[in-house]
Amino acid sequence: MDVTGEFEELFEDAPCGFLVTGPDGTLRRVNRTFVELTGHRAEDLVGRVRVQELLVVGDRIFYETHFAPLLALQSSAREIAVDFRRAAGGRLPVLLNAVVKGEEVWICVFAATDRRGYERELLRARQQAEQARREAHELARVLQTSFIPPAMPAIAGIDVAGVYRPAGRGEEVGGDFYDVYETAGGWAVVLGDVEGKGAQAAVVTSLARYSLRAASAHGSTPSAVLSALNQAVIDRGSERFLTAVHAQLTISPGGCRVTLALGGHPPPVHLTPSGSRRLGVPGTLLGILPAPHLVDVTVDVRPGEAVVFYTDGVTDAQRGREFFGERRMERALLAARDEDAAGIAERLVGEVSAFQSDVLADDVAVVVVKAGAR
Amino acid sequence: MTVTVRNHVNVSGRPDGRPVMFAHGFGCDQNMWRLVAPAFEDDHRVVLFDYVGMGRSDLSAYSPERYSTLDGYAQDVLDICHELDLTDVVLVGHSVSALIGVLAANAEPERFGKLVLVGPSPRYIDDDGYTGGFSAQDIEELLESLDSNYLGWSSEMAPVIMGNADRPALGEELTNSFCRTDPQIARRFAQVTFLSDNRADLARCGTPTLILQCADDVIAPEPVGRYVHAAIPGSRLVMMRATGHCPNLSAPEETIAAIRSFL
Incomplete structure (x- = not known):
């Protein structure tokens, strides 16, 4: 049995994207799944682009201020929610897990469109609840002042x-x-x-x-x-x-x-x-x-x-x-x-x-x- | 409560040495200096701290009013200087702390001997004839990104994160154990950081200043570093080989050498 070939196939077609980057984020290897998810071509990425450059701008700031420091400090990071820019336009919401291996960073990319969408709804619901609570509080305060x-x-x-x-x-x-x-x-x-x-x-x-x-x-x-x-x-x-x-x-x-x-x-x-x-x-x-x-x-x-x-x-x-x-x-x-x-x-x-x-x-x-x- | 406790101040090195104070930027805490600060302990008094609301500071001391401008954060720096009675301070500020350092030095110039600004930006959003690198829309997106990454902060985890961890087992379950804080506070700090405009404060800075500019820094691009250099009278600019926004983590030796050569 060709073990190397089988693992090669697992790397390329695993149900999540794999990225290998250098210490500054430059992509050294990307798997087929990532290419399919984002629509970028491997040859346009490898050796040319840093992973943070594939993110939407807000997430790029998050990457530099949170994700990179986390990796440096604890050699791993998990469940980081960011959006990749797709080649054809639009976004791919994902969750990233990453580990530092020697001077490389290995990153798993989990497509999470539904989950992230659901979380956004929960977040909106929570914000609305907080807003409603603030309004109720304000109403109570104003009403109360009319009693004295x-x-x-x-x-x-x-x-x-x-x-x-x-x-x-x-x-x-x-x-x-x-x-x-x-x-x-x-x-x-x-x-x-x-x-x-x-x-x-x-x-x-x-x-x-x-x-x-x-x-x-x-x-x-x-x-x-x-x-x-x-x-x-x-x-x-x-x-x-x-x-x-x-x-x-x-x-x-x-x-x-x-x-x-x-x-x-x-x-x-x-x-x-x-x-x-x-x-x-x-x-x-x-x-x-x-x-x-x-x-x-x-x-x-x-x-x-x-x-x-x-x-x-x-x-x-x-x-x-x-x-x-x-x-x-x-x-x-x-x-x-x-x-x-x-x-x-x-x-x-x-x-x-x-x-x-x-x-x-x-x-x-x-x-x-x-x-x-x- | 003392300022030392409030800001989780850690003092090390030579008690009679010149004070070097390391100030962390937006996103993390004093751990950002763990590869740099020890190099100064032999001949300096090294002061590390967390801003109120970050790291292991006392979150109950956070007030949205006080910290609605960078001046509130500069007051944290000054409070620490007062409590420890520091003078001739070398303040090394990373990212937004570079500007916080300028504000602190402008407020009480007699306290500060030198400023080291690592990746400074006085204004992140583009303006007429000024390139900060971001649009207001980008910053809105960052706030969304922060909202999406609050997951590690649940009410159950908060006490552990805040440092009263009498249940160490819980601590081990923390997914990302550094750089976390109450998402509401992080969000406000992001707004203050990325929406501030402190360009006018640069010219008033009379403290000898060193600017460390990384290559390929998306947060504080090279033209911004040059702008800061041109605006602060007599400042020195060093272009680093290090890439990214955090040379204190990615290139500690180069960062240490650059600071040392300035002292």
């Missing part, structure tokens, strides 16, 4: 500040919101938390903000305003419920009179020189029962004292099995009570954030009203 005022109004006689932090990396629209606006008898502060996240929650949050403003316009009590919101959410037929606190502020030189009602919302904290206390009477969640239990409570806030409104993202913040809780909140607030409204709000949110290693499990919203000019 772009800036707090300057109000004579009180200092007011708000801080909002989204959960996680802010990929989803959260349900927390707050608002501060002028009413017939003074100013209103509202802060709330719609159950859940995402588009459905955003609909209710949006509804809540304009319903509250509309209801306050009639000079109603906080409990009446929250009742109107309750009815609006029920009428909307949403399956979401929410909690909210609504406070009516009347400002005078001697401080600020606050009347507030709680719709299933955690009671705000009143910071006084002697300590802290909770304000309000617990009320019903909003958006469920047609006749919620809501109670107005009035308290005087003297200059230097503050009222802190917050959502349960503060107290329910979790680290392992441990909650941030009311006692940590109280300590943080008492430590910050001499600061201005923004200082108090930032301090509390900062501690909640640090408690969860800066990745919040739930949104956090805090509004601080401090009596006396800033």
Whole structure:
């Protein structure tokens, strides 16, 4: 049997292209399969052309910056995806495996048109998915900014500040919101938390903000305003419920009179020189029962004292099995009570954030009203 | 984190020797200098490093803003000089690092004694009356090529590649264990590299400069090397016998001799 002849035939007609090049890439031998795949003639290639010159230009740069260094550093390279230029025009997508043998480089050329085409589709799908994710993220961010005022109004006689932090990396629209606006008898502060996240929650949050403003316009009590919101959410037929606190502020030189009602919302904290206390009477969640239990409570806030409104993202913040809780909140607030409204709000949110290693499990919203000019 | 850790800086050679800093180009990491750098250890302090985003640098230190221009990369060079308190530095920059070196030397000329530019190109894309060798279309094609060759970088392999390889068995399975990084970062580095235009920075270079120009270099062809030589005042140009874009790998002896004769 003619072994040499048989191996010669295997080299020439193997189901992949074979190339032998010198150290600079000059072709020394090419097999018949490669010639058939690319349409180039062997005599035009051998001794005349370097393998990188047969590649499309982008791949030529890749060859020089990646493939050649790889070969020099590890004496082999595998699964390198490039396109050869065909003699008749057009491209031949291939995968290259190569080894360095002495001063030669041996290269296998696997035609991979279908596989490379499929990979390109996968890549496109991934790029589209990433684009969609970025757009969703941006949508969430923009929508979220509509749930809080772009800036707090300057109000004579009180200092007011708000801080909002989204959960996680802010990929989803959260349900927390707050608002501060002028009413017939003074100013209103509202802060709330719609159950859940995402588009459905955003609909209710949006509804809540304009319903509250509309209801306050009639000079109603906080409990009446929250009742109107309750009815609006029920009428909307949403399956979401929410909690909210609504406070009516009347400002005078001697401080600020606050009347507030709680719709299933955690009671705000009143910071006084002697300590802290909770304000309000617990009320019903909003958006469920047609006749919620809501109670107005009035308290005087003297200059230097503050009222802190917050959502349960503060107290329910979790680290392992441990909650941030009311006692940590109280300590943080008492430590910050001499600061201005923004200082108090930032301090509390900062501690909640640090408690969860800066990745919040739930949104956090805090509004601080401090009596006396800033 | 120190800059030394961030940029995976390796210092060898004589601690009291003149510092020679080798800067790798686009596509690989400090391994590009493994055949050249040891030759300087007897009489120099040899500094090797990876740019943030490449090799075994700390990928978490990568910021798309900072590295959106070559100045961000030049800042890596300067940060290392500051941390190691290097002066009279000989900066040997390959490929895009040649221009990064020029930017670093222009920013803090008092730090640098000499520049060696291996295969420099201040502008890869052809322009009015200027031949860089490529069209914008070619660079687009390169980005596609990079996209097609991300396969070695999967989420499973990333930790191994990034150097926290407590599973050595995985390391052995790596197909191409050098010159790999996060494909997103590689793509951005390619864009910064090939779309930059630093021609105007050459004339401002007051550091004594040696240019090493290879034969048949498709990335930085000879006319580009001559352009750089003409633009940097008082620079010296050496035409090498080595072919291709990476004489530091393909012709280390010739590269070493050329650098030595300049020092």
